[in-house]
Amino acid sequence: MARLTQADLVDLNSTFEQRTPDELIQWAKSIFGERVAAISAMQRSGNILCHMLHRIFPEMKVLFVDTGVLFEETLETRDRMVKEYGLNVVTLSPKQTMAEQTADLGVLYLSVDGQKQCCDLRKTQPLLEVAGEYDALLGSLRRSDGGNRAACPILAVDPATNTLRVNPMVNISDEELDAYEKDNDVIIHPLHAQGFPTIGCNRCTTPVMPEEPRRAGRWRHLGPWSVYCGINPTDLSPEMSPAIDLPLDLVDRILGRETDFMI
Numbered sequence: 001m002a003r004l005t006q007a008d009l010v011d012l013n014s015t016f017e018q019r020t021p022d023e024l025i026q027w028a029k030s031i032f033g034e035r036v037a038a039i040s041a042m043q044r045s046g047n048i049l050c051h052m053l054h055r056i057f058p059e060m061k062v063l064f065v066d067t068g069v070l071f072e073e074t075l076e077t078r079d080r081m082v083k084e085y086g087l088n089v090v091t092l093s094p095k096q097t098m099a100e101q102t103a104d105l106g107v108l109y110l111s112v113d114g115q116k117q118c119c120d121l122r123k124t125q126p127l128l129e130v131a132g133e134y135d136a137l138l139g140s141l142r143r144s145d146g147g148n149r150a151a152c153p154i155l156a157v158d159p160a161t162n163t164l165r166v167n168p169m170v171n172i173s174d175e176e177l178d179a180y181e182k183d184n185d186v187i188i189h190p191l192h193a194q195g196f197p198t199i200g201c202n203r204c205t206t207p208v209m210p211e212e213p214r215r216a217g218r219w220r221h222l223g224p225w226s227v228y229c230g231i232n233p234t235d236l237s238p239e240m241s242p243a244i245d246l247p248l249d250l251v252d253r254i255l256g257r258e259t260d261f262m263i
Contacts, residue, residue: 002248004164008255009155016154017171021052024154024168028136029057031253036166037061037090038138039127042077043199044192045140045169048177051186052168054085062089063130063137067122069098069201077189084187092126098203109204112222122201124160131161135246141167144174147215157244164244164254 016024028036038053040046040062053060064078081087096104101121108114108121141152156165172180181188191199195207197214208217246254 001245002251003243004157004246004251004254005243006153006157009153009157012255013153013155019154019168021049021168021172022056024166025052025056025138028138028166028168029060031250032134032136032164035134036136036138037063037134039063040081040089040140041065041199042074042081042189043140044181044188045142045145045172045177047077047081047188048180048186049138049140049169050081050085050087051180051184054087058086059088060138062087063092063127064089065092065123065126067098067201068094069122069203071191071199071202071205073190074199077187080187090130092130094122094126096121098122109201109219110221115204115219115222128161131163134161134163135250136164136166137161138166138168140169142172142177143170144172144177145214157242159242159244162244162246164246 016027019027038049038060040050042050042064050062053062062081066075066078078089078091082089094101101108101118105117106114108118137158141149143150143152152167152170154167154170156167157163158165180186189196189199196205196217197208198218199205200218204219204221206217206220208214
């Protein structure tokens with residue numbers, strides 16, 4: 001195994017700034033083959049990523065975490081992606097139902113620390129259960145989302161899953177997203193048209209007023225302290241150079257180099 005750090009990716013990230021989302025998706029597929037999957041929560045950016053995969057690699061697995069307390073419209077959007085786009089959506093679930101979790105631990109999402117634990121149990125842990133099957137995960141984060149995502153890199157190492165996170169859509173503006181959606185008649189989560197800029201679990205997501213920040217409806221009852229669930233490492237990690245361990249030949253392919261085995 002060889003260590004791949006965020007610092008190792010500086011030059012590649014700089015080069016990739018000029019690449020289109022399609023080109024970045026194709027690069028990921030060429031490097032990682034069957035060991036790359038996408039992640040989508042069936043929100044708008046994720047819907048558009050799913051449409052891109054539908055055009056390019058419809059066989060690529062799309063990991064979807066069903067927390068057990070999602071809006072019904074979220075599940076309906078997932079089902080439409082499978083039926084109309086022919087996507088290979090893999091649904092992941094937490095070990096306990098919300099009722100079982102509440103019986104054991106109480107209503108976690110009513111406190112800041114409890115919210116973090118709840119999101120970990122119901123969103124992050126199901127992903128970690130299958131993380132060993134993949135070396136790279138495609139996401140739909142965009143810098144125009146603002147907040148911690150304003151500086152999101154295209155390539156980011158994720159020590160928790162020991163994968164390379166590939167964010168092919170980071171440079172897509174809101175206007176470009178609108179145009180892609182319109183031009184391709186993309187399936188979009190219906191709650192986006194009902195005052196929900198972002199959509200999570202039904203316990204912790206509310207509509208947002210026009211003058212409010214985009215993520216104001218997430219964990220509103222906890223105030224401004226809880227803004228992200230933690231499933232995307234670049235939302236939370238303060239580390240400048242986290243690292244992951246991958247096979248040496250794979251690290252070489254990622255970085256476009258040849259290893260000198262001579263001693």
